[in-house]
Amino acid sequence: MRKIITCIGIRPDIIRLSQIIKKLDIYFNNVIIDSGQHYDYNLNKIFYDQLDIRSPDYNLNIKSGSHAMQVAKLMIEFEKSLIDINPDFVIILGDNNSSLGFALATSKLNIPLIHIEAGMRSKNWLMPEEKNRKIIDHLADMNICYLQEHKENLLREGLNPRRIWVVGNPIIEVVNSIKINMKNTNPFYLVTCHRAENIENKKNLNLILNFLGELYRRKKIEIKFIFMPKTKQMMKKYDLQFEEGITPISPQGYLEFLEMEKSAKLVLTDSGTVVEECAILGTRCLTIRESTERIDLIELGVNTLTGMDIDQMIDAVELALKTTIKPVSHYGENISEKICNILIGNSLKFNYEKDR
Numbered sequence: 001m002r003k004i005i006t007c008i009g010i011r012p013d014i015i016r017l018s019q020i021i022k023k024l025d026i027y028f029n030n031v032i033i034d035s036g037q038h039y040d041y042n043l044n045k046i047f048y049d050q051l052d053i054r055s056p057d058y059n060l061n062i063k064s065g066s067h068a069m070q071v072a073k074l075m076i077e078f079e080k081s082l083i084d085i086n087p088d089f090v091i092i093l094g095d096n097n098s099s100l101g102f103a104l105a106t107s108k109l110n111i112p113l114i115h116i117e118a119g120m121r122s123k124n125w126l127m128p129e130e131k132n133r134k135i136i137d138h139l140a141d142m143n144i145c146y147l148q149e150h151k152e153n154l155l156r157e158g159l160n161p162r163r164i165w166v167v168g169n170p171i172i173e174v175v176n177s178i179k180i181n182m183k184n185t186n187p188f189y190l191v192t193c194h195r196a197e198n199i200e201n202k203k204n205l206n207l208i209l210n211f212l213g214e215l216y217r218r219k220k221i222e223i224k225f226i227f228m229p230k231t232k233q234m235m236k237k238y239d240l241q242f243e244e245g246i247t248p249i250s251p252q253g254y255l256e257f258l259e260m261e262k263s264a265k266l267v268l269t270d271s272g273t274v275v276e277e278c279a280i281l282g283t284r285c286l287t288i289r290e291s292t293e294r295i296d297l298i299e300l301g302v303n304t305l306t307g308m309d310i311d312q313m314i315d316a317v318e319l320a321l322k323t324t325i326k327p328v329s330h331y332g333e334n335i336s337e338k339i340c341n342i343l344i345g346n347s348l349k350f351n352y353e354k355d356r
């Protein structure tokens with residue numbers, strides 16, 4: 001049996017990989033390594049428990065820090081694991097700092113690198129994730145994309161088509177594996193907001209909090225704001241407070257959060273995974289950003305970018321509330337099985353390619 005490493009960086013990676021890992025365990029000798037970038041129980045272990053994933057074999061404990069500290073620490077720790085384990089190939093997912101560290105360390109040792117979620121582009125070079133994605137896709141020996149348009153992004157950047165596969169989006173298997181109840185509560189809007197572009201910048205964070213305050217004054221509908229530790233930290237740093245009508249809530253488990261997504265009248269978020277889940281559930285959703293890599297959802301009319309102007313943001317909410325949306329159906333099926341088949345079929349004849 002071939003020996004592989006499956007890398008987990010942060011919360012959404014645990015969620016997205018949950019079904020894939022179960023399949024990989026059947027076909028491969030699979031070593032799971034968690035970076036430890038997310039380490040609180042409710043940002044990490046709760047997802048292993050709720051999604052019934054076995055515990056990681058190693059945790060690299062990199063925790064928080066600047067971009068350079070996280071990537072550097074991860075590379076140093078992961079290089080030791082790579083030498084120790086000597087895998088046939090390494091699987092990473094996503095675009096966070098851990099994904100980048102995992103990719104760099106793997107590629108530098110000339111170990112074949114597989115990237116799931118390849119080819120997404122927001123075209124916003126100021127986003128840390130955009131830099132990470134581009135570097136990772138160019139390092140990867142096999143790029144596994146969710147959609148054809150992601151493959152086209154890679155072809156435009158000159159990647160060899162032999163290194164690209166399109167399989168669909170694994171989040172649909174995860175959402176479909178869970179029985180989600182509707183919450184019987186008063187109407188509410190659900191907010192998550194923790195992208196660097198929104199919170200590590202006083203002007204944008206202040207604008208988002210003012211927008212939410214204005215939204216409550218107009219609608220008088222409770223706004224449930226799920227905040228990450230970093231958002232709280234930045235609000236303290238910039239001396240900003242939640243306005244009336246906004247209920248701050250600490251990070252929730254996956255089952256609880258999916259229930260909230262399904263029950264909310266409207267979801268406002270800067271998370272890429274949350275917009276996909278809302279599109280699957282048929283919940284109205286707006287992206288609090290000026291650019292997105294989920295262009296498919298904008299084109300299908302199930303998601304809208306609010307931009308960063310309060311009047312425009314309020315208009316976007318008004319319009320969304322008038323719109324009925326249907327769950328999307330373009331994410332495909334049997335994604336985990338397809339990924340395993342591609343890995344079995346190609347990794348048997350796979351040789352690390354000197355000449356690309």
Ligand code: UDP
Nearest residue numbers: 012015226251252253254257271272273274
């Ligand atoms: N999520 C969760 N609990 C919460 C907030 C989010 O389980 O309190 C889930 C959400 O359903 C989605 C993922 O976490 O699957 C999104 O994570 P995040 O926004 O951190 O990542 P991104 O999508 O921005 O990379």
